[in-house]
Amino acid sequence: MTDPTPTMPTNYPTAKGFCLTSAFWMVVATSMGLLGATELIAPDLTENVGWLVFGRIRPIHVNLVLFGFVTPGLLAAAFYYVPKLLRTELYSEKLGVITVLAWNFTMVFVVVSLALGYTQGREYAEMIWPIDMLIVGGFSLVFVNLIMTVARRKEPILYVSVWYVCAGIVLTAVTFCLGNVIWRPNTGSLVGIPDAILLWFYGHNVFGLLLTPLSAGVAYYVIPRACRAPLYSHTLSLFGFWSLLVVYTHIGTHHLLQVPVPTWLKVISIVDSVAMVIPVMAFLINIWYTAKGKLGEIHADIGAKFVFTGTIMYFFVSIQGSMMALPDVQRVTHFNNWVVAHAHVGVLGFAGMIALGGIYYILPRITGRPLYSRFLADFQYWMILIGVIGFTVVLTIVGLIQGNAWLNGETVYRVLPEMHVYYITRASLGLMIFSSALMGLYNIVRSIFFNTGEIS
Amino acid sequence: MNMTPRTVVVGSLLILGVIVFMVVVVPYATRIQAPSDIFRSRTSQEADGRSIYIANGCVYCHSQSIRSIDWGLGAERIAQAGDYIQDKPILLGSERTGPDLSQEGGEHPDDWHMAHFINPRYTRPLSIMPAFAFLGTEDIKKLTTYAQSLGLKNSDQRVERQQFWKKEAIEAYEKGPEANVKWLHETVPEGWRNVPNPYPTTEAGLARGHKIYQDFCLGCHSPIGDGMGPAQPYVYPPPLNFTILKGRGISGGILYYQIMNGITGTAMPYFKRELESEKIWDVGNYVAVNFINQTDADTEPKGIDAAYEP
């Protein structure tokens, strides 16, 4: 495990720790994804190795991506920009380093428990109660550190990035407790249909209240900085922030349009999934107009390039998401790889890209030296970009094949051979993304520890 | 608007509170608690099997909720809220890499499940489901009990039917090939027994039959049709050795009927959902030509030739 080396007497140990955490778990998470994809091509590859069975690998992959790779990556940037924006020091680097260490231990527990089959069987809420506690603890530590930093600020005005990260962390801590039904440690669930409603309220908010606000925070920081331009509109920031909280939080039922939940709840979720265009465009217009005419500057900074690409992905995933919430569309897209494509554009293309962008943007600034290798970072950028777009194309095609075949009355079994060749392409793209994660880990470790570049 | 820390934190928590009330608490308070027509509680063995189902992530590949637009497995019964009133957690699933399992109970007899869980390729050559032999026989049995309970009261009825015919099939099998074949063919309605395969034997037809056989049948009946496929050790009565059918009154119609409808009580599944009519005739003739070495293809009575025949 990459120890975040708490004793390093340098600046920003917390931010560095989260960079390393993110880079390391990205490698593990993508290797799990690659293994899962391979098992769908060659199911007997891991025959009789219980802890590597697909049904255990998949939740490890998903949870590590969310809580091991993307969240720490976005937090790394936050631990840099929050003190910066407030013209102060982080409340406690010591607490920060403890948080990083605890976070890594938690991830180890996540992997081990899920591999051994200790799971509550609810998507994104699989982890058993003690681990839920650790995760809530982790978010609480982060929140305390950030809010205390806010309290000691020297800059009276809170910039929009700070709103996003503070609200994102506190709301995630609350929805995580709700979604994991932590008052029922044994099952971690409600009973029957309400359990599904609560689960998807929470599951949707993992993206809506954690990944999206934290990513927006990074974008709001990095893009104006990299362009050396003021933010386009304060009003749009305000509007985007509050409308995101209002609209995103109550559309989780669009995951349940085809099951017996109350119709009024479905109607709300469909209408407001379409209304998601409002917060999404408020954010994007603000960012894009800030960058208008400054794409050269963005191109020049590899971090900003990742972040800006992430915002474009956000546009696509959100427009697609609004479409997918329409019942007529979902007749074809639900239950198949179309949704998997959407999930990857969202989590890797949007939030993952921005997490990496944040890391690459702050690394030179927290180490005081240039990146170990700009070339490797650029290479990683292209591999991930091609990987995500490739995933989207391939998985969308498979999804359409599956969805239309089923609608047409073909059985699941008959469609399996039609998917095979796409699954091979998908695993190849996965190999690419995994390699890029290795590259990123190497680059980030070298940038932090063995960086011989000029001190700037 | 002045965004103080308090505005941000308290404001967003207030919004969240209101929304939780609206989209979680209200649906909870107004939830349906009445059991549906098929509802019953699970036995403890079934509940154990369900825990194994959860521990091994079956839910990532199998949904348990039938929609009005579904055709395949279980499509006879559209899901109702009252089916789930004791499920914690509820296992609706979000992806169908494998078929929906809400009505899986009684679809197959227990021995089919044993072979399938040991390695799904044994009964379903193209399957991409993981092998679960590592669970051990005990846990596979529990898992099977759970699978057989899916569909609740509806499944009980089907399981009972499987068990009734299982006894008959075993009895017939143990009396020897002659009696077994006789029993098998008596289960086919009379009108079907004398129907020859209406299509002529052609190279193209046999090639298609071969492909279908490989994709659907070979794990049980084996590549040479002697019933010694990899599933054989787990199913009883064992997969039919086709060679014993020779000279025992076999016909295209019997083959067709058995492949279409399956033989309830035995591991032999029905294929009417997966194979269209012509494909069933093709694979039937492939079996007749290659393994039984006796085909009635294209013999009288034939009726009017199909429009597309040369």
Ligand code: HEM
């Ligand atoms: C306006 C924005 C969005 C809307 C309206 C939306 C809508 C949807 C809908 C309707 C589904 C369910 C599809 C189905 O099961 O048939 C879905 C699934 C999903 N979405 Fe989005 N989406 C949006 C943005 C995002 C973003 C930004 C992310 C990631 C950061 C994301 C990640 C996911 C994931 C991971 C799933 C899969 C959930 C599962 O496991 O089944 N979405 N989305």
